[in-house]
Amino acid sequence: MAEEQKVQIAPHFVRLDLRKVINHPGYTAFTEFETDIQLWEGGQWVHVHGEASGTNVDGRYVLVTGKVVGVVELECSRCLTVFKQEIEAPFEAQCDIRTFHLLAEGLPVDEGEEITAIFDSNSADLWELSRQAFVLQLPMRPLCREDCKGLCPYCGANLNETTCNCQPPADPRWAALEALMERFKS
Ligand SMILES: [Zn+2]
Numbered sequence: 762m763a764e765e766q767k768v769q770i771a772p773h774f775v776r777l778d779l780r781k782v783i784n785h786p787g788y789t790a791f792t793e794f795e796t797d798i799q800l801w802e803g804g805q806w807v808h809v810h811g812e813a814s815g816t817n818v819d820g821r822y823v824l825v826t827g828k829v830v831g832v833v834e835l836e837c838s839r840c841l842t843v844f845k846q847e848i849e850a851p852f853e854a855q856c857d858i859r860t861f862h863l864l865a866e867g868l869p870v871d872e873g874e875e876i877t878a879i880f881d882s883n884s885a886d887l888w889e890l891s892r893q894a895f896v897l898q899l900p901m902r903p904l905c906r907e908d909c910k911g912l913c914p915y916c917g918a919n920l921n922e923t924t925c926n927c928q929p930p931a932d933p934r935w936a937a938l939e940a941l942m943e944r945f946k947s
């Protein structure tokens with residue numbers, strides 16, 4: 762019962778049309794899409810492509826699932842090098858059939874913004890679903906590579922690219938003791 766939809770490619774506005782799905786239990790709509798998402802206000806734009814499907818489950822609710830893939834620029838948390846990494850982010854959202862009808866009549870819905878950020882009376886916002894999913898998949902401590910050696914804490918050299926002759930500076934307390942020893946010797 763799946764039917765492929767052709768989606769207009771436009772930044773900011775990629776939606777999964779759910780009109781048939783809402784009214785037909787068991788029906789699934791599928792789409793592939795491509796767009797540019799902004800990770801957060803003022804943040805990086807990422808070109809992504811993805812796929813999504815919406816299924817009417819037992820005439821009770823619509824389940825939207827899918828995934829989005831894109832390449833993001835990250836800064837290594839050890840050596841501060843900017844590098845590119847591919848991120849794949851799955852997403853899932855659901856909305857009661859009853860809620861679609863409330864939205865169609867402009868009535869308030871119990872679930873509030875969590876639902877209305879994604880769904881309107883006849884579609885799901887794939888741009889926002891993709892954005893939320895993508896942000897969740899960003900690494901907390903990005904690494905340009907597993908064994909990144911980081912920066913020398915003394916001269917700042919990138920130890921992946923070069924070596925340096927820095928020694929940890931002598932502890933001043935030991936220096937004082939050494940000076941004292943020298944005095945005793947002489
Ligand atoms: Zn690094």
Ligand SMILES: [Zn+2]
Nearest residue numbers: 913916925927
């Ligand atoms: Zn150094």
